[in-house]
Amino acid sequence: xxxxxxxxxxxxxxxxxxxxxxxxxxxxxxxxxxxxxxxxxxxxxxxxxxxxxxxxxxxxxxxxxxxxxxxxxxxxxxxxxxxxxxxxxxxxxxxxxxxxxxxxxxxxxxxxxxxxxxxxxxxxxxxxxxxxxxxxxxxxxxxxxxxxxxxxxxxxxxxxxxxxxxxxxxxxxxxxxxxxxxxxxxxxxxxxxxxxxxxxxxxxxxxxxxxxxxxxxxxxxxxxxxxxxxxxxxxxxxxxxxxxxxxxxxxxxxxxxxxxxxxxxxxxxx
Numbered sequence: 199x200x201x202x203x204x205x206x207x208x209x210x211x212x213x214x215x216x217x218x219x220x221x222x223x224x225x226x227x228x229x230x231x232x233x234x235x236x237x238x239x240x241x242x243x244x245x246x247x248x249x250x251x252x253x254x255x256x257x258x259x260x261x262x263x264x265x266x267x268x269x270x271x272x273x274x275x276x277x278x279x280x281x282x283x284x285x286x287x288x289x290x291x292x293x294x295x296x297x298x299x300x301x302x303x304x305x306x307x308x309x310x311x312x313x314x315x316x317x318x319x320x321x322x323x324x325x326x327x328x329x330x331x332x333x334x335x336x337x338x339x340x341x342x343x344x345x346x347x348x349x350x351x352x353x354x355x356x357x358x359x360x361x362x363x364x365x366x367x368x369x370x371x372x373x374x375x376x377x378x379x380x381x382x383x384x385x386x387x388x389x390x391x392x393x394x395x396x397x398x399x400x401x402x403x404x405x406x407x408x409x410x411x412x413x414x415x416x417x418x419x420x421x422x423x424x425x426x427x428x429x430x431x432x433x434x435x436x437x438x439x440x441x442x443x444x445x446x447x448x449x450x451x452x453x454x455x456x457x458x459x460x461x462x463x464x465x466x467x468x
Contacts, residue, residue: 202266202432203466204229205457206394207241209437210450215241215254217447223261225455226468230258231267231434232293234286242268242293244285251292258293267297267392267434271339274302274321275313284328291332297392297432298334299365301341302353319356329361337365337392345374347386354389364389367436368415369396369407376402380419387427395461396436407438409453411460421464433466 205227210218215232218241222230232254233239242254258265270286272279283300290298302318313321322336329336338350350364364386371379383390397413400406410417424431437453444450458468 201430201466202229203227203461203468204231204264204266204432204434205454206231206233206269206434206436208233208235208239208269209435209454210241210447211239211438212443213447213450216257219257219261219263221447221451221454223263224451225458226462227435227454227458228262228468229264229266229432231269231297231299232265232295233269234289235269235271236282238271239269242289244282244289251289255293265293265295266432267299267337268293268295269299271300274300274338275318277321280321280324283325287325287328287332287334290334296333296335297337297365298329299337299339299392299434301339302344302350303342315353315356318353322353322357322362323359326359326361329359334361335391336362338362339365339394340367340370340375342374346371346377347382347390348377349375351386351389363391365392365394366390367394367396368417368420369398369413369436370394372398372402372415373405380416380423383420384423384427387423387429390429391431393431393433394436395433395457396438400440405438405441407436409437409460410435410457412456417460417464433461435461 205222207218233241268290272283397415399413
């Protein structure tokens, strides 16, 4: 089966979904992870009008861009956010996505709710009927205090459902988890069914996530491990630049194009 290699619309944080789709298409991508992250990047969102959501759907079709997944981050430790995430599941279904991505803790809002792994697993199990109904897989992102594959593997094992797996973010594992990425990935790879390919530059805790190949994440070793273990999970390229952000749209388009070329040189089809 051909590996899906897509790009995250969050690369275009601060810019429109129209600009994101055009830029990704011009770089050669045909698959996109739509971002619906409350208070951060709301390229699509449950409170948008039906007309607007159909405009986005038509835009994707116009550029031959398949929305294979949606980033719908919610604090899954906070029971009060459960309804928000169910709305995101339904939005992902509207776009015929196969995957919905979420961190376990809050990604960008000031929601400090916390819970044990057992409670988180209980919360996640409430989503299983919706995931089943819409044919979606929830992939939990390496992020925040859940910054390693090892931690997420514990939670995925507690949930114990083929509908819930790990989204391994290659830079977050460094920035948040301070782990050896290849070793950590190897330890949880049997539960990884999605990956954010994100590079890392600068100091460990420095917000610096450049185009693929411009940082120090050892992607050749990661690709070698995936090949050896027969893991054909989808890739979603994510570029978050520095704390200052990209200087303009042209810088984002260049980084997305650079990342596309890097993956093609590594032997992947877009």
